[in-house]
Every structure is written in C-alpha cells, then in structure tokens.
Amino acid sequence: AQSVTQPDIHITVSEGASLELRCNYSYGATPYLFWYVQSPGQGLQLLLKYFSGDTLVQGIKGFEAEFKRSQSSFNLRKPSVHWSDAAEYFCAVGGGSNYKLTFGKGTLLTVNP
Amino acid sequence: SQTIHQWPATLVQPVGSPLSLECTVEGTSNPNLYWYRQAAGRGLQLLFYSVGIGQISSEVPQNLSASRPQDRQFILSSKKLLLSDSGFYLCAWSEVNSNQPQHFGDGTRLSIL
Numbered sequence: 001a002q003s004v005t006q007p008d009i010h011i012t013v014s015e016g017a018s019l020e021l022r023c024n025y026s027y028g029a030t031p032y033l034f035w036y037v038q039s040p041g042q043g044l045q046l047l048l049k050y051f052s053g054d055t056l057v058q059g060i061k062g063f064e065a066e067f068k069r070s071q072s073s074f075n076l077r078k079p080s081v082h083w084s085d086a087a088e089y090f091c092a093v094g095g096g097s098n099y100k101l102t103f104g105k106g107t108l109l110t111v112n113p
Numbered sequence: 114s115q116t117i118h119q120w121p122a123t124l125v126q127p128v129g130s131p132l133s134l135e136c137t138v139e140g141t142s143n144p145n146l147y148w149y150r151q152a153a154g155r156g157l158q159l160l161f162y163s164v165g166i167g168q169i170s171s172e173v174p175q176n177l178s179a180s181r182p183q184d185r186q187f188i189l190s191s192k193k194l195l196l197s198d199s200g201f202y203l204c205a206w207s208e209v210n211s212n213q214p215q216h217f218g219d220g221t222r223l224s225i226l
Contacts, residue, residue, distance in 0.1 A: 032212045043119075043203055043217035044157075051212075090156065094212050099145050099164070101215055105156035 002027045004091050006104035013081050014112045021076040021107050023091030032095040033074040035065055038088045038106075047089075050074060061085070086111040115140035119204050119218035127226050132177075132191040134221050136204030139185065144206040146187040147215060148179055151201040163187060164210070199225045 003026045013019055025031055032051050036044040048059025055067040065076045074091060088108045094101040116139045126132060138144050148160040159172045161179035169179050176195050180188045187204060201222055205215040 034214055036217075041220070041222070043219045044205075046214045046216065049214050096212075098162075098170075099207060099210070099212055100147075100159060100162060103157040 002031075002093050002096075002102045004093050004102055004104035006089075006091055006107050008107045009105070010108045010110070012110040012112060015083050016080050019076075019078045019081045019085070019109070021089050021091075021109070023074045023076065023104060024072050025074060025091070025093040026072065027093050027095065029095060031093045033065075033067060034092040034094070034101065035059065035063070035074075035076050036090045036092065036103075037061075038090065040087075044090060047076070081109075081111055083111045083113065085109060115206070115216065117204060117206055117216060117218045119202075119221055121221060122219065123222045123224075125224045125226060126194050128196055129193050132189070132194050132198070132223070134189040134202055134204075134223075136187040136189075136218055137185055138187075138206045141185070141206070141208070143184055143209040145209060145211075145215075146181060147205040147207075148187065148189050149203040149205065151203060151220075157203065160189070194225050196225050199223055 005024045034049045035047040038044045047063050048057050050057050050067045058064050063078050088106045090106045091104045092101040119136050146163045149157045151157050163169050163181045177191050201220050203220045204218040207215045
C-alpha cells in the first residue's frame, strides 16, 4: 500500500530564510509525486508535480522539489520565504490505475517577520 | 480553462438531518471526480471517487453516500447526519483516466449541532 510521511507537523521560519519541507513516500512502482499548499479555509492548490525525467522540478511561487529515489523522498524547498507563504503544505503520491492520491498529514508553516 | 465549484461554503446542520453537498466541474469532459474529508491534523481522507457517470467507489464505510448523475456533477449525501460527520469537505477533479494532478474546490465547512 502506498503511504506518505511528512515528519514535521509544524515549522517556523523567519521571513527571508530558506525553507525545506520533508516528504517520504512508500510506493511499489514509479511514483507520481505532488506538493500542494492550503491556506486556512481554502482548497488545495498544486505547487508542483513530478512524473519522470529531471529529478529537480520547478513549481509556482518560487518553490522547487527534488525527487530522490534512493531515499524515497520528495522534499520541497524555497530559497527565501515570504510572509505570504504561511500555510499548510501537503505531499501526495499516486500512479496506480485507480488514479487515487495518498496524502501526507501536512506541515504547517509559520513565517515570522 | 477548467473550473470547479463547490457549494455551500459553510453549512450548519442538526444531528439527524439530511445532507446534500454539490460539486460541478466546467471546461472538461468525463473527469475523474473525488470527495475528501479533512480533519485537523489528520490530512485528507478520500471518501469516494468516480471515473464516470453512475460509477462510484467508496473508500471508507460510513454514514455518507455519493452520486454522479451527470458527467461533471458529483454529489455527497447523507440521510441522517452524525456528530462525527463534522469536518471540511473537499471536491476534486482530474483528467480522465490519467494520473495528472487533482484540482480542488474551495471546500465546504460542515458543522453538526
């Protein structure tokens, strides 16, 4: 069965600092990997996706993620965080013929001024 | 471009009352459709998904049901709400028969009194 672990429930960073959110997955075949962001009371917005090819993928809002098959990881990074990045971030894995995604439990990001 | 609409945005219902949440997608044909429930600290739980009209797969035995009466319409229902049905409900769509990303509506906050 597929699963996603986001080890950090809550991360606090200062504005302008770099950010890395961790995601580890378990999947029996080549995974499709996604990062989503959710602001309070809103739906989820897709930040980026990995299907194949270059293991470093660029997304919206200056985010990037790196797929590391040997570590079963897909960590999200941003070189300089803005106050507007404060939100909850979800990693997800999919790829089966049932077209379902499995989500991690999320990491809440707080940005200090 | 494709859009997804969910309504209502907020709903307060007494225990034992019926429920109907509606989700519609525009700008695409025969999408995969999904209903999720989100509880604080527990990530997203997939409730139902559908790959076509009248085709519903249930992920978790519960007090809820789903229907897809039209290609781009997905309805979440209950005959008698329980206190445990409270939560944030999200509808999502993805392209037909693909592992392309899911795109989410803005959600419905359901409170049971």
